Amino acid sequence: DVKVTQSSRYLVKRTGEKVFLECVQDMDHENMFWYRQDPGLGLRLIYFSYDVKMKEKGDIPEGYSVSREKKERFSLILESASTNQTSMYLCASSPDLFSRSGNTIYFGEGSWLTVV
Amino acid sequence: AQTVTQSQPEMSVQEAETVTLSCTYDTSESDYYLFWYKQPPSRQMILVIRQEAYKQQNATENRFSVNFQKAAKSFSLKISDSQLGDAAMYFCAYHGGSEKLVFGKGTKLTVNP
Incomplete structure (x- = not known):
């Protein structure tokens, strides 16, 4: 089974903090979102x-x-978190659109970020 | 730029009845994929059905089928014999040659017992 893993499900960060959200996929997919x-x-x-x-x-x-930096990992960075970035963040991956049959998008479980 | 429009923010259906969710899109590309995804309260996105634009035949998956009208850029989802477990947010999505994946705003489906 394809797996897209988001490292953190729930985060609470302060305004102005630098935030990293990590996403890893294990199917050698070209595209990540x-x-x-x-x-x-x-x-x-x-x-x-x-x-x-x-x-x-x-x-x-x-x-x-x-x-x-690596094919399997795609990181989202909030350089200086603000309250309007409080949201759920979803990572997804897919193979090249037309490189193979059965193209499907795979999703992680989501990361809930609260900025206070 | 490609856009996806779901004109029905909310829909409801009686259990065992049929419901159709609408989706239109805008693109200048000729080859692309269209998807319907289901997102239950757990938030995990689940693929419902996929349509390849160059295939004229409408995709079907058990109780789920689509009405794909390429010239009209329309991609509606029909759910037959609705079940309580079908209650969820449904998202229409477009994936084209630029590799960009674009979603509509979603339709919240309620199934009434």
């Missing part, structure tokens, strides 16, 4: 990566950065 999910707004794409050291901005990249 970070979303935040808020009521009424659905899943909004923050950043995605289609290869090691490659990244693309999503729809709401402001206040976030990412790192992908």
Whole structure:
């Protein structure tokens, strides 16, 4: 079974702290994604990566950065956490869209971040 | 840019009845995938059904089927014989050649006994 693991399920951080959210997948997938999910707004794409050291901005990249030094790991970084970044963060991974049959997106369980 | 629109924030259905959730999308690409995902209260996203754009035949998975209208850019989900366990948030998603994965805002489905 494909596994996407998010290292922290629940975090509470103070305003101004630097926050790292880690995501690891074990299926050698090329693509990895970070979303935040808020009521009424659905899943909004923050950043995605289609290869090691490659990244693309999503729809709401402001206040976030990412790192992908190894294929299996994609980190989301909040350089200076703010209260409006309180949310649930979802990581996902997928193979290249057209490189193999049965393309499916796999999700982690989510990380609940509260910034106080 | 690709966008996905789910026009129904909430829907309800009686147990054993049929319900259809709407999804439209906008793209200039010809090859892409469309998905419906279910998110129960546990928050774990579960794949319901997947459609490849170059396949004209509508995908089906047991009680779940889609009505894929490529020219109209419409991708609705039909749930037949609804069960209490179908209650969840349902998200429509688009995955295209840019590798970007875009979601709609979701439809909250309530199943009434």
